[in-house]
Amino acid sequence: NAGVTQTPKFQVLKTGQSMTLQCAQDMNHNSMYWYRQDPGMGLRLIYYSASEGTTDKGEVPNGYNVSRLNKREFSLRLESAAPSQTSVYFCASKGEGAFSPLHFGNGTRLTVT
Amino acid sequence: DAKTTQPTSMDCAEGRAANLPCNHSTISGNEYVYWYRQIHSQGPQYIIHGLKNNETNEMASLIITEDRKSSTLILPHATLRDTAVYYCIVRVETSGSRLTFGEGTQLTVNP
Numbered sequence A: 001n002a003g004v005t006q007t008p009k010f011q012v013l014k015t016g017q018s019m020t021l022q023c024a025q026d027m028n029h030n031s032m033y034w035y036r037q038d039p040g041m042g043l044r045l046i047y048y049s050a051s052e053g054t055t056d057k058g059e060v061p062n063g064y065n066v067s068r069l070n071k072r073e074f075s076l077r078l079e080s081a082a083p084s085q086t087s088v089y090f091c092a093s094k095g096e097g098a099f100s101p102l103h104f105g106n107g108t109r110l111t112v113t
Numbered sequence B: 001d002a003k004t005t006q007p008t009s010m011d012c013a014e015g016r017a018a019n020l021p022c023n024h025s026t027i028s029g030n031e032y033v034y035w036y037r038q039i040h041s042q043g044p045q046y047i048i049h050g051l052k053n054n055e056t057n058e059m060a061s062l063i064i065t066e067d068r069k070s071s072t073l074i075l076p077h078a079t080l081r082d083t084a085v086y087y088c089i090v091r092v093e094t095s096g097s098r099l100t101f102g103e104g105t106q107l108t109v110n111p
Helices: none
Strands: A004-007 A010-013 A019-025 A031-037 A043-049 A065-068 A074-078 A087-094 A102-104 A108-112 B009-013 B018-023 B031-038 B045-050 B061-064 B070-075 B084-092 B105-110
Touching: A004 A087, A010 A019, A019 A031, A019 A087, A031 A074, A043 A065, A043 A074, A074 A087, A102 B045, B009 B018, B018 B031, B018 B084, B018 B105, B031 B061, B045 B061, B045 B070, B070 B084
Parallel strands: A010 A108, B009 B105
Antiparallel strands: A004 A019, A019 A074, A031 A043, A031 A087, A065 A074, A087 A102, A087 A108, B018 B070, B031 B045, B031 B084, B061 B070, B084 B105
């Protein structure tokens, strides 16, 4: 039982390049989330998906797109990377039930030069 | 979701209790208090949650004031491995609703 798996762990991009961050969970959770964390700051929600086939914007969605490919997978795409998108990206999932906690992956550390 | 206020940083001696406060004066009746922590370079980890009664699990205790406007997370015997950023979050418990993190409290446990 791997929980929430993120790939890649590290990535360096040049300004203007595109890439997709992958996230998969094996806990049969309906809800999935993408957060970013900048140095010394808390987590900020980029996008979330309450169920397969639905996605919604969070606090900081500009410059990102998401795809809920199926129940297991929720990907985050940067179409044209900018230095301001240098950050650590965390994916999380949450099960059904009133008190299910969020389960987080260990993050993707992205640097845009 | 109600806004929360936490101290930026706290220190605690190893083996002593760590008491982390959180103010949530605008909390509404159907909002729960959640605590997560983030150890350096890892994803956040769920600790505990509560509505109005005090709660205890294997990791910590949660004390919520009677008016529910503030709460305290207690780590009864802090260890060096408890050094982390602790986040207090208040939200309505609706399946699929989003969770918003603030800046949290950096707890440093000293030997």
